[in-house]
Amino acid sequence: MRSPEVDRVAVLSDIHGVLPAVEAVLAEPEVRAADRIVLTGDITAGPQPAEVLDLLRGEGDRVVWIGGNADRELVEYRRGDRATIPDPIGPYAAEALGDEQVDFLESLPRTRTLVVRGLGPTLFCHATPRDDEEVVLVDSRPGRWTEVLADVPAEVRTIVCGHTHMPYTRLAEGRLIVNPGSVGMPYGRPGAHWALLGPGVDLRTTSFDLPAAVARLTAACGYEDIAAWADHYLNARTTDTEALAVFGPKDGRGARERGRLNGGA
Numbered sequence: 001m002r003s004p005e006v007d008r009v010a011v012l013s014d015i016h017g018v019l020p021a022v023e024a025v026l027a028e029p030e031v032r033a034a035d036r037i038v039l040t041g042d043i044t045a046g047p048q049p050a051e052v053l054d055l056l057r058g059e060g061d062r063v064v065w066i067g068g069n070a071d072r073e074l075v076e077y078r079r080g081d082r083a084t085i086p087d088p089i090g091p092y093a094a095e096a097l098g099d100e101q102v103d104f105l106e107s108l109p110r111t112r113t114l115v116v117r118g119l120g121p122t123l124f125c126h127a128t129p130r131d132d133e134e135v136v137l138v139d140s141r142p143g144r145w146t147e148v149l150a151d152v153p154a155e156v157r158t159i160v161c162g163h164t165h166m167p168y169t170r171l172a173e174g175r176l177i178v179n180p181g182s183v184g185m186p187y188g189r190p191g192a193h194w195a196l197l198g199p200g201v202d203l204r205t206t207s208f209d210l211p212a213a214v215a216r217l218t219a220a221c222g223y224e225d226i227a228a229w230a231d232h233y234l235n236a237r238t239t240d241t242e243a244l245a246v247f248g249p250k251d252g253r254g255a256r257e258r259g260r261l262n263g264g265a
Contacts, residue, residue, distance in 0.1 A: 006035040013040040017046025069127065119176070167195070186236045
C-alpha cells in the first residue's frame with residue numbers, strides 16, 4: 001500500500017549535537033507548521049548530543065529519524081566495537097549519551113521513503129541510498145550517480161541526502177537530488193542550513209546569534225577543545241572550496257584520474 005501523501009516536510013541534516021542551531025531551526029514558523037521533520041543523520045556527534053536528542057524526541061511522531069555514519073560510530077564506540085572515532089569530539093559525544101539513548105540511535109534506519117506533494121515518492125538517506133558514508137557531490141560525474149542510484153526503485157524520483165555539509169540541488173539519472181546542508185557544522189557559509197519540501201524544494205538558512213551560541217557551547221560542554229571547535233564550525237571556517245578538495249577524491253574521481261595517468265581508460 002502506498003503511503004499517504006504529506007504536504008510539507010522540513011529536512012534537517014548533520015546537526016552534530018549543536019543545540020543552539022537546532023533550536024533556531026525548530027523555531028522557524030514553517031518548520032513548526034511542517035507535517036513532518038525528517039532528520040537525515042549525524043544528529044548527535046558533537047558537543048551536546050543528549051540535549052539534542054531530548055529536544056528532537058520531544059517533537060513526537062512528526063519526526064522521521066534516519067541514522068548517519070557519525071551516529072553509528074558513537075554506538076560502535078559505546079558497544080566496544082571500535083576503539084577510536086575519526087572525529088576528535090566523537091568519544092566525548094559517545095560518553096555523553098545515556099544507555100537508552102545509545103539503544104535509540106542503534107535502532108535508527110538508514111533510509112526512509114515518504115510521498116511528498118509535488119515530488120512524489122521521496123527517498124531520504126544520510127550519504128547515499130546504499131551507504132551511510134559514501135560521498136557524492138554537486139559536481140560528481142554522471143557515471144558515479146548511475147552507480148550510486150542503481151538499486152533505487154524506479155518510482156522514486158526525488159532523493160534527499162546529507163553528509164557533505166553543503167546545500168545543493170541537481171538532476172542525476174533523471175531524479176532530483178537534494179542536499180539541505182548542515183544545521184550544526186556548515187561548510188562554506190555560516191547559519192543553520194535546512195530544506196523545505198513540497199510542492200517544490202526550498203533551500204533555507206536560519207541565522208542565529210553565533211557569538212552567543214559559541215559562548216553557550218563553551219560554557220556547557222566539557223570537551224577540552226570546545227571553544228576552538230565551536231568557533232570553527234559555527235562560523236563555517238571550512239570553506240566550500242576546501243571541503244570539495246577533501247571530498248572530491250572520495251567520490252571516485254581520484255581513482256579515475258590515477259587510472260588515466262597509468263594508461264587506463
